[in-house]
Amino acid sequence: MGSKKKTLAEKADKFLCYQKSVQSPEHEVDFFEQAFRDAYGRKPVTLREDFCGTFSVCCEWVKSNKNRTAIGVDLCPETLQWGRDNNLSKLTAQQQDRVRLLEQDVRKRNRPQVDILAAQNFSFWIFKTRSEVVQYFKAARANMNSEGIMVMDMMGGGDCYTEGQVDKRTIKKGKKGFRYHWRQHSFNPINHDASFYISFHFKDGSKLKNAFEYHWRFWTIPEVREMLEEAGFSDSSVYWDMEDEKENEHDDDWQLLEEAESAPCWISYIVAKK
Numbered sequence: 001m002g003s004k005k006k007t008l009a010e011k012a013d014k015f016l017c018y019q020k021s022v023q024s025p026e027h028e029v030d031f032f033e034q035a036f037r038d039a040y041g042r043k044p045v046t047l048r049e050d051f052c053g054t055f056s057v058c059c060e061w062v063k064s065n066k067n068r069t070a071i072g073v074d075l076c077p078e079t080l081q082w083g084r085d086n087n088l089s090k091l092t093a094q095q096q097d098r099v100r101l102l103e104q105d106v107r108k109r110n111r112p113q114v115d116i117l118a119a120q121n122f123s124f125w126i127f128k129t130r131s132e133v134v135q136y137f138k139a140a141r142a143n144m145n146s147e148g149i150m151v152m153d154m155m156g157g158g159d160c161y162t163e164g165q166v167d168k169r170t171i172k173k174g175k176k177g178f179r180y181h182w183r184q185h186s187f188n189p190i191n192h193d194a195s196f197y198i199s200f201h202f203k204d205g206s207k208l209k210n211a212f213e214y215h216w217r218f219w220t221i222p223e224v225r226e227m228l229e230e231a232g233f234s235d236s237s238v239y240w241d242m243e244d245e246k247e248n249e250h251d252d253d254w255q256l257l258e259e260a261e262s263a264p265c266w267i268s269y270i271v272a273k274k
């Protein structure tokens with residue numbers, strides 16, 4: 001019997017699809033520079049990427065300047081290994097030397113301390129109680145230089161609370177193209193437990209269904225700012241995504257705001273000074 005032809009989903013790499021759909025490391029690096037300049041009027045040198053996954057932001061960071069070093073922290077050996085094989089391997093030897101990986105819990109304290117401590121893609125929402133988040137924020141603060149900032153992204157808006165809502169985007173066009181689906185599966189208004197699934201749909205009808213799943217507490221900006229204060233951070237501010245106001249939708253423009261429009265779906269950054 002002839003061997004069955006593999007579907008596009010069977011041939012796909014879920015981490016590669018994820019990186020292409022969700023991450024834009026160059027934008028992260030630009031934003032870290034903007035936020036650090038606003039805080040201290042100079043360029044940051046050292047980065048710690050908590051919940052780093054395949055640590056593409058660390059790789060972009062060391063590429064952006066020859067003095068920059070990055071520490072990536074994640075619990076998952078498989079994800080870190082994918083990053084070594086597919087992201088780290090694309091760097092020069094000199095750049096690779098400036099990336100350090102720690103397979104451990106983000107709540108561990110390490111040296112050296114860093115200028116930028118990043119916790120991206122809502123990852124700290126895995127901590128569902130105030131005490132767990134405050135414990136994490138205290139550790140993160142201890143891992144930062146005295147002139148350091150912590151950067152985390154947030155999302156919100158009415159659409160985020162609508163069960164079954166699916167955000168669909170075409171990531172790659174053409175025969176090998178695929179679409180990204182972000183599904184708000186469930187939301188419990190009593191305790192803010194929320195589940196989300198990422199699936200990838202391919203041209204031949206095949207799917208990587210629920211390739212990634214997240215079971216989080218849906219935290220809000222004021223709660224997070226209060227917990228940062230409780231953990232000892234001296235100040236926090238909010239940068240709002242102004243992309244809709246610009247002609248080129250893909251050019252992010254982050255503005256420091258105290259008041260924003262109640263959009264059905266928004267993203268923002270919280271930046272906290274040690």
Ligand SMILES: C[S@@+](CC[C@H](N)C(=O)[O-])C[C@H]1O[C@@H](n2cnc3c(N)ncnc32)[C@H](O)[C@@H]1O
Pocket residue numbers: 022023050051052053054073074075076079104105106107120121122123126
């Ligand atoms: C939502 S993914 C984020 C990946 C990446 N930061 C990004 O922006 O795409 C969450 C990652 O956090 C890791 N993780 C979850 N809990 C952790 C913990 N307590 N300490 C370290 N890593 C953790 C998981 O292994 C996973 O790779």
